[in-house]
Amino acid sequence: MNNTLTNRRSFIKKMAALSAMTAAASLFPGILFAEEQIKGIPDGDLEWKKGPCRFCGVGCGILVGVENGKAVAVKGDPNSSVNKGLLCVKGYHQIMCIQASDRLKYALVKKNGKYVETPLDEALDLVAEKMKDTIEKHGKDSVAMYTSGQSTIPEGYVASKFMKGAIGTNNLDCNARLCMASAVTGFLTTFGADEPMGCYEDIDHADYFITWGNNMAEMHPVLFSRMLEQKNRRGAKIIDFATRTTRSSMASNKSILFEPQTDLAVANAICYEIIKNGWVNKKFVEEHVNFNKGLTNIGYGLEDKFSFKDKATKINFEEYKAFLADYTPEKVAKYSRVSVKDIKYLAAIYGDPNKKVVSYWCMGMNQHTRGTWINNLVYNIHLLTGKISQPGNGPFSLTGQPSACGTAREVGTFTHKLPKGVVTNKKHRELAAKIWKVPVDRIPSKPTYHATEMFRAVDRGDIKFIWTQVTNPLVSLPKTSRYRPAMEKESCFVVVSDVFPTPTSDVADVILPASWHIEKSGMYGNSERRTQQWDKMIEGPGETKPDAWMTIEVAKRMGYGDLFPYSEENHAEEIYNEYIQFHKGAKHGMAPLEVLKEQSGAIWPYVNGKSTQWRFNAEYDPACTNGKDFHFYGKKDGKAVIWQRPYEPAPEVPSAEYPFWLNTGRVIEHWHTGSMTRRIPVLHKAMPNAYLELHPEDAKTLGISNGENVKVTSKRGSCIMPASINERGLPTKGQVFAPFFDENLMINDVTIDAFCPISKEPDYKKCAVKVEKV
Amino acid sequence: MPIKSYLAHPQEDKKQALFEALSKIEQCEVIPAKNEDLLIVVTDTNSQEEEDKLKKLMENIDSLKLLSMVSGFNTPKND
Ligand code: SF4
Numbered sequence: 001m002n003n004t005l006t007n008r009r010s011f012i013k014k015m016a017a018l019s020a021m022t023a024a025a026s027l028f029p030g031i032l033f034a035e036e037q038i039k040g041i042p043d044g045d046l047e048w049k050k051g052p053c054r055f056c057g058v059g060c061g062i063l064v065g066v067e068n069g070k071a072v073a074v075k076g077d078p079n080s081s082v083n084k085g086l087l088c089v090k091g092y093h094q095i096m097c098i099q100a101s102d103r104l105k106y107a108l109v110k111k112n113g114k115y116v117e118t119p120l121d122e123a124l125d126l127v128a129e130k131m132k133d134t135i136e137k138h139g140k141d142s143v144a145m146y147t148s149g150q151s152t153i154p155e156g157y158v159a160s161k162f163m164k165g166a167i168g169t170n171n172l173d174c175n176a177r178l179c180m181a182s183a184v185t186g187f188l189t190t191f192g193a194d195e196p197m198g199c200y201e202d203i204d205h206a207d208y209f210i211t212w213g214n215n216m217a218e219m220h221p222v223l224f225s226r227m228l229e230q231k232n233r234r235g236a237k238i239i240d241f242a243t244r245t246t247r248s249s250m251a252s253n254k255s256i257l258f259e260p261q262t263d264l265a266v267a268n269a270i271c272y273e274i275i276k277n278g279w280v281n282k283k284f285v286e287e288h289v290n291f292n293k294g295l296t297n298i299g300y301g302l303e304d305k306f307s308f309k310d311k312a313t314k315i316n317f318e319e320y321k322a323f324l325a326d327y328t329p330e331k332v333a334k335y336s337r338v339s340v341k342d343i344k345y346l347a348a349i350y351g352d353p354n355k356k357v358v359s360y361w362c363m364g365m366n367q368h369t370r371g372t373w374i375n376n377l378v379y380n381i382h383l384l385t386g387k388i389s390q391p392g393n394g395p396f397s398l399t400g401q402p403s404a405c406g407t408a409r410e411v412g413t414f415t416h417k418l419p420k421g422v423v424t425n426k427k428h429r430e431l432a433a434k435i436w437k438v439p440v441d442r443i444p445s446k447p448t449y450h451a452t453e454m455f456r457a458v459d460r461g462d463i464k465f466i467w468t469q470v471t472n473p474l475v476s477l478p479k480t481s482r483y484r485p486a487m488e489k490e491s492c493f494v495v496v497s498d499v500f501p502t503p504t505s506d507v508a509d510v511i512l513p514a515s516w517h518i519e520k521s522g523m524y525g526n527s528e529r530r531t532q533q534w535d536k537m538i539e540g541p542g543e544t545k546p547d548a549w550m551t552i553e554v555a556k557r558m559g560y561g562d563l564f565p566y567s568e569e570n571h572a573e574e575i576y577n578e579y580i581q582f583h584k585g586a587k588h589g590m591a592p593l594e595v596l597k598e599q600s601g602a603i604w605p606y607v608n609g610k611s612t613q614w615r616f617n618a619e620y621d622p623a624c625t626n627g628k629d630f631h632f633y634g635k636k637d638g639k640a641v642i643w644q645r646p647y648e649p650a651p652e653v654p655s656a657e658y659p660f661w662l663n664t665g666r667v668i669e670h671w672h673t674g675s676m677t678r679r680i681p682v683l684h685k686a687m688p689n690a691y692l693e694l695h696p697e698d699a700k701t702l703g704i705s706n707g708e709n710v711k712v713t714s715k716r717g718s719c720i721m722p723a724s725i726n727e728r729g730l731p732t733k734g735q736v737f738a739p740f741f742d743e744n745l746m747i748n749d750v751t752i753d754a755f756c757p758i759s760k761e762p763d764y765k766k767c768a769v770k771v772e773k774v
Numbered sequence: 775m776p777i778k779s780y781l782a783h784p785q786e787d788k789k790q791a792l793f794e795a796l797s798k799i800e801q802c803e804v805i806p807a808k809n810e811d812l813l814i815v816v817t818d819t820n821s822q823e824e825e826d827k828l829k830k831l832m833e834n835i836d837s838l839k840l841l842s843m844v845s846g847f848n849t850p851k852n853d
Contacts, residue, residue, distance in 0.1 A: 009777065013816050016779035017805060020814040024781055024807065032808040682843070 051534030057399030059526025105542025128557030148470035149176035149401030152522030156407035176408030177451035181759035186375020193634025205392025213364015262336035267377035268327035279351030284386030293644035300651035308757035356392035406525015416447035450760035459486030475673035481717035520546035533596035586623035658768035674741035690742035717749035788837035
């Protein structure tokens with residue numbers, strides 16, 4: 001072994017040790033190793049470049065070690081206040097997918113049923129020609145783009161400018177509709193302004209963390225380890241309120257299980273108790289809160305072209321109180337399966353004026369046919385008690401994707417959105433037209449298709465051209481049993497930009513080879529309103545290009561070149577500088593590029609050179625101008641809204657024929673549909689395939705043992721997968737759970753495409769299935 | 775030529791015994807945590823077969839409760 005190789009091996013051994021230490025730190029916060037062991041890795045010729053992690057909405061800061069133009073190592077960024085040097089197993093191994101042997105390096109065009117490698121320029125010509133031709137023949141609303149909460153800010157921005165400003169159609173939506181839309185409508189209806197008011201530093205101050213249907217130990221592992229650290233150090237308490245026992249439940253101080261959908265009733269019962277026991281913060285409520293009720297029996301969106309518009313009616317505190325009489329702990333305990341004692345226990349935590357409480361949630365509350373309502377209801381609890389917008393006190397809606405906030409929500413890659421505001425608002429359209437330098441009439445004032453309806457329109461033949469970027473809808477949509485054949489239809493020309501082949505690229509007419517995360521420059525925005533920037537770190541293989549650049553190239557070919565005057569080398573920065581004009585001002589000002597380059601992210605509103613950590617609180621937020629301690633300036637009168645929202649059942653509940661609830665979700669090892677993480681050998685080996693978790697008693701009744709194949713069937717489709725009993729998670733009796741990362745075991749063939757009528761976000765957590773041994 | 779790292783959880787009160795047993799194995803480097811019942815093991819072997827054998831050997835140590843792999847690198851191929 002020559003000297004270089006020996007050095008190399010010793011370097012890799014240090015890396016391996018460091019990776020184990022990082023993993024150990026997430027299991028045992030505060031764990032220490034002898035000093036001489038952690039002196040760090042020899043730097044060699046490595047250059048460490050900063051950026052955000054590719055994988056989840058926590059937005060950990062990473063440092064990528066680059067040597068001779070290759071990414072060879074990843075470590076947590078100790079300067080990032082998000083993760084303070086820690087990473088989870090996905091974050092640590094992220095760069096290992098880049099070199100996967102089936103990486104998409106060149107454009108592929110389907111010719112006579114076969115994919116033919118094609119020069120990228122030619123493929124982009126074809127995409128532009130098809131798009132133009134389709135518009136000419138069938139109108140602007142016959143073409144669509146479907147992007148992602150993993151698109152960078154510049155990628156989302158040019159997609160919006162291209163579709164809404166150049167072509168003039170609102171046929172743009174994104175996969176964040178499937179994960180975050182209810183959070184958005186929750187924020188807008190209650191506060192008139194999107195995104196959480198607090199920040200991760202809340203973790204260092206809270207006495208209680210109450211997680212609502214949120215398995216943070218697996219989904220937000222670095223934040224969860226920060227919470228565990230506070231539990232161990234200061235005795236902070238974690239209460240897990242969920243429908244299934246998970247790793248998070250096991251690490252919490254208390255686990256409370258509820259019957260699916262009844263979180264609505266329990267939240268109301270908590271408010272009932274708060275009022276009954278005199279725990280209302282009267283001064284706060286009088287000064288800062290209005291009461292509204294909305295429509296009821298609002299449907300589930302199961303039929304094509306479903307439409308619904310909520311109507312708010314003002315009510316008073318007494319009317320709200322009378323409404324809550326239906327939600328006494330005794331009444332709610334009967335159908336929620338949460339004991340009266342536990343409901344009172346939760347209410348007492350929120351009601352205690354001397355305890356600081358943060359509520360965390362993510363998909364459990366958002367992927368819910370009453371997703372907007374349950375978001376409103378948890379805000380009600382915090383508003384009644386005045387526990388909001390202060391360090392350690394507040395409701396905190398977490399995101400799943402790394403830029404669901406930064407791109408999907410802030411840039412606004414939804415059909416109804418613009419980078420600032422909504423298409424239905426004339427002033428917002430005028431601002432967009434001014435910055436984009438397009439005639440205001442070109443931006444249509446009516447939203448068109450949200451995600452589910454967009455794929456229904458493909459199925460009906462109404463959409464004849466669709467371009468997907470950074471997403472894999474044929475694994476992630478609900479009821480893929482309908483949408484896969486829809487996308488295979490001749491009537492729609494499908495363009496897929498991606499890094500690896502997926503079941504979605506399998507049905508594409510053109511596949512465009514996208515740059516991966518660190519092969520391009522960009523910005524992401526995480527769950528705590530933190531914008532993080534990174535510079536291109538390595539060259540991508542073959543003819544790969546950033547998605548933003550491919551959109552620009554197609555726009556140019558369609559005659560919109562003057563709207564996209566950016567340079568290839570520097571387009572991400574040029575686009576960001578244009579974009580931040582939309583958010584100027586104290587309420588949403590974004591940090592300038594120079595700041596983002598220097599530090600590990602900045603939280604908006606970024607005002608007078610400072611991040612605003614707690615919005616709506618005059619002590620921290622310069623946008624508060626009402627002269628009071630709090631100012632909910634998203635609403636015209638500066639007051640937040642407590643919403644009267646009832647419990648309504650799920651659209652499909654277990655029956656004699658389909659006796660189980662099906663719940664779906666993620667596992668720590670895999671990111672979303674697994675297209676990246678399943679190409680990382682360590683992660684793939686740790687979790688090679690999906691499975692169906694059953695309660696041991698249900699398994700016994702059905703004669704099913706661990707590992708045996710079972711068939712899970714709904715009215716929409718079925719899937720055969722191995723049973724998992726007493727392994728990672730434990731569903732309650734009468735419930736089964738399957739992760740959705742495995743494209744070979746497609747649980748979304750089984751799920752239902754019912755959605756929240758207000759947010760249009762589908763419910764992946766509840767439908768009725770039967771389970772049979774095969 | 776695989777290099778792997780593991781988290782080794784000892785049986786109750788057996789951290790020292792596990793440390794000693796693992797340290798005796800030539801291909802293992804062991805880093806004990808100072809304040810938790812946990813050891814980090816980095817293994818360095820010449821082939822996958824050797825690595826598999828080594829893993830079996832480690833798993834047979836009485837004082838070991840659980841061995842979980844954290845990362846694996848195969849050098850110099852993946853360098
Ligand atoms: S917690 Fe999320 S952001 Fe942090 S390292 Fe893991 S996957 Fe990446």
